[in-house]
Amino acid sequence: MRPITIRRTQPRDIMNIHEYQAKEILREHGIPVPPGEIARTPEEAERVARGYGGMTVVKAQVHAGGRGKAGGVKLAADPAAAREAAANILGMEIKGLTVDRVLVTPAVEIASEAYVGIVLDRASQRPVFMVSAEGGVDIEEVAATNPDAITRFAVDPRYGLLPHQAMGLAFALYSDIDLARQASRIIAALYEAYVEAGATLAEVNPMIVDDAGQVLAIDAKMNIDDNALFRMPRIEAMRDMESEDPAETRARDAGLSYIQLDGSVGCCVNGAGLAMATMDLVKYYGGNPANFLDIGGSSNPDKVVAALEIITADPNVKAILFNIFGGITRCDDVANGIVEATKRIDIQLPIAIRLTGTNEEEAIEILQANGFTAMTDMDEVVKRGVELAAAAEGVA
Amino acid sequence: MSILIDAATRLVVQGITGRDGSFHTRQMMEYGTQVVAGVTPGKGGQTFDGTVPVFDTVARAVDATGANTSVIYVPARFAADAIFEAADAGIGLIVCITEGVPVGDMTRVLPFVAEHGARLLGPNCPGAITPGACKVGILPGQIVTPGNIGVVSRSGTLTYEVVYQLTRAGLGQSTCVGIGGDPLIGTNFVDCLRAFEADDETIAVAMMGEIGGTDEQVAAEFVRDQMKKPVIGFIAGQTAPPGRRMGHAGAIISGSEGTASEKMRAFEACGIAVAERPADFVTLIQERI
Numbered sequence: 001m002r003p004i005t006i007r008r009t010q011p012r013d014i015m016n017i018h019e020y021q022a023k024e025i026l027r028e029h030g031i032p033v034p035p036g037e038i039a040r041t042p043e044e045a046e047r048v049a050r051g052y053g054g055m056t057v058v059k060a061q062v063h064a065g066g067r068g069k070a071g072g073v074k075l076a077a078d079p080a081a082a083r084e085a086a087a088n089i090l091g092m093e094i095k096g097l098t099v100d101r102v103l104v105t106p107a108v109e110i111a112s113e114a115y116v117g118i119v120l121d122r123a124s125q126r127p128v129f130m131v132s133a134e135g136g137v138d139i140e141e142v143a144a145t146n147p148d149a150i151t152r153f154a155v156d157p158r159y160g161l162l163p164h165q166a167m168g169l170a171f172a173l174y175s176d177i178d179l180a181r182q183a184s185r186i187i188a189a190l191y192e193a194y195v196e197a198g199a200t201l202a203e204v205n206p207m208i209v210d211d212a213g214q215v216l217a218i219d220a221k222m223n224i225d226d227n228a229l230f231r232m233p234r235i236e237a238m239r240d241m242e243s244e245d246p247a248e249t250r251a252r253d254a255g256l257s258y259i260q261l262d263g264s265v266g267c268c269v270n271g272a273g274l275a276m277a278t279m280d281l282v283k284y285y286g287g288n289p290a291n292f293l294d295i296g297g298s299s300n301p302d303k304v305v306a307a308l309e310i311i312t313a314d315p316n317v318k319a320i321l322f323n324i325f326g327g328i329t330r331c332d333d334v335a336n337g338i339v340e341a342t343k344r345i346d347i348q349l350p351i352a353i354r355l356t357g358t359n360e361e362e363a364i365e366i367l368q369a370n371g372f373t374a375m376t377d378m379d380e381v382v383k384r385g386v387e388l389a390a391a392a393e394g395v396a
Numbered sequence: 397m398s399i400l401i402d403a404a405t406r407l408v409v410q411g412i413t414g415r416d417g418s419f420h421t422r423q424m425m426e427y428g429t430q431v432v433a434g435v436t437p438g439k440g441g442q443t444f445d446g447t448v449p450v451f452d453t454v455a456r457a458v459d460a461t462g463a464n465t466s467v468i469y470v471p472a473r474f475a476a477d478a479i480f481e482a483a484d485a486g487i488g489l490i491v492c493i494t495e496g497v498p499v500g501d502m503t504r505v506l507p508f509v510a511e512h513g514a515r516l517l518g519p520n521c522p523g524a525i526t527p528g529a530c531k532v533g534i535l536p537g538q539i540v541t542p543g544n545i546g547v548v549s550r551s552g553t554l555t556y557e558v559v560y561q562l563t564r565a566g567l568g569q570s571t572c573v574g575i576g577g578d579p580l581i582g583t584n585f586v587d588c589l590r591a592f593e594a595d596d597e598t599i600a601v602a603m604m605g606e607i608g609g610t611d612e613q614v615a616a617e618f619v620r621d622q623m624k625k626p627v628i629g630f631i632a633g634q635t636a637p638p639g640r641r642m643g644h645a646g647a648i649i650s651g652s653e654g655t656a657s658e659k660m661r662a663f664e665a666c667g668i669a670v671a672e673r674p675a676d677f678v679t680l681i682q683e684r685i
Contacts, residue, residue: 120499122579122609125506157503198500228498230473272577273551273606276632281673283635325553327536357536378557379675
């Protein structure tokens with residue numbers, strides 16, 4: 001299982017940008033990147049390829065790794081082949097995401113491939129460079145099979161990456177001084193781009209040497225810290241709404257944090273830790289959570305309405321489970337939201353509600369006046385939610 | 397005794413006149429915390445609720461009132477500088493409640509705080525509470541009761557849940573600390589465990605972790621090697637879906653995937669009793685004290 005860090009009470013997360021957008025940022029920092037243009041139709045791809053002449057590479061632009069393995073990257077001998085490649089790739093699904101655009105770029109003769117990446121490391125609390133002469137493959141694979149082939153270096157962010165440090169990393173890749181100088185300029189520029197963009201990850205894989213002895217960035221990937229976007233509206237504008245799950249986008253707009261799963265118990269909780277613990281408890285009592293949903297702190301009734309709309313739009317949901325521990329969140333706000341939501345949308349699903357903490361008595365009164373019952377114990381409400389979902393599934 | 401905060405804590409509130417700052421300042425004062433000063437640039441000379449003097453800078457607040465602890469409620473884009481300012485003014489404990497602080501800012505803040513000999517709690521944390529003595533942050537005062545269980549957690553509301561269950565079972569707390577869920581934080585599990593081990597009043601510790609990172613694994617080794625007091629642990633996120641955050645590159649450096657099962661195994665291997673669900677804390681603690 002891959003690691004996940006769900007942001008506590010943080011409606012937004014990490015923003016992915018596409019390869020062509022990351023390359024744009026790298027170009028602005030003076031990193032040599034071959035030209036390339038985006039095409040959304042096979043005809044556009046052919047026109048772009050004709051402009052370059054010769055062989056081109058057609059690459060799916062989608063927020064997923066392993067594009068090559070999935071058949072999303074194709075070499076095209078001529079413009080007609082580029083059109084055909086684009087026709088194959090456009091509309092393709094890679095890890096559940098539909099490809100709606102391709103990058104067309106001139107093919108380059110590759111003499112050698114290397115990996116250069118910088119990532120925020122929690123343990124050292126610093127940005128850490130990783131470079132490897134074994135480029136062009138997943139760095140995870142290199143780490144697993146040949147960890148000594150990766151050179152790591154933690155940057156002190158107060159001084160930035162010093163020139164001799166960039167050279168040291170470059171010499172880990174090339175013994176030739178000319179190649180090392182070119183690589184050190186790319187490494188230094190990548191660090192600047194990483195800091196300026198508020199990134200948590202910036203990778204060039206592969207960084208290649210072409211047949212003329214030029215060091216070039218052939219592929220690029222950047223993840224941006226959503227919390228830093230206020231400084232870079234230009235990068236915020238790169239957000240690709242089409243590639244995001246519509247329900248998750250809706251949730252973000254409403255100030256909620258939502259991740260859809262495939263179970264039948266729709267969960268609505270305040271706080272990420274409690275939300276995860278609630279999902280775990282659903283599993284503990286034999287059910288399956290339909291989602292992670294954190295309504296955050298200081299929730300007003302509108303947020304609860306939006307949460308219920310999102311949960312009920314998932315056809316797998318058979319019962320709804322509220323687990324609210326009021327601190328900043330006021331239980332009466334949540335109760336009002338539940339009542340309001342049932343007036344605005346037709347909810348046919350059974351609901352189990354638990355409210356404890358700030359303004360708990362008022363909340364229970366509001367719910368009772370509107371025909372709901374509320375519990376005060378977490379285990380009891382989760383058991384109830386699981387039973388309700390199981391009963392509904394039995395009927396269906 | 398207790399850890400981090402007690403009746404001698406003299407608190408300055410950064411962002412005291414803001415919406416969150418003013419609300420929680422009143423709550424902290426009601427609980428009995430000595431709020432000696434507030435800071436809002438441009439509002440120096442005013443008083444908050446007729447009792448707390450407001451200053452333009454933290455340095456002036458410290459000079460005039462001898463504040464030794466600060467709590468930060470300023471918006472995310474100003475939070476890093478608020479932490480720098482508190483450390484510069486000689487504050488010993490800085491508690492940053494603000495969420496959404498860019499991690500890049502934190503990479504510069506953390507070494508600065510360390511060089512100034514200060515301790516940072518957070519950011520994006522609920523703060524700390526020593527029942528019956530002092531509350532710094534947003535933990536609800538009504539759910540805690542004085543006692544001998546130390547509580548440390550990466551979560552907010554999950555901490556409330558566990559503390560609430562402890563209190564209902566008659567297990568009072570020495571201090572409850574929320575260290576925050578951000579990737580980069582000032583005070584980690586080990587810092588709190590070390591303090592609880594040294595605290596006379598604490599006889600057992602409840603620790604709540606989450607998926608992601610390796611803080612819990614490091615804490616487990618600390619418990620095995622350096623603690624005599626019993627520790628009971630819980631990891632939230634056993635059913636969390638495969639991640640889209642940070643990718644694998646972050647996992648390579650730590651040499652860990654950060655999953656719940658990996659962390660629970662580390663707990664068990666190091667002699668930490670694992671609570672399968674929050675309610676299990678009560679019996680596991682009762683069996684060990």
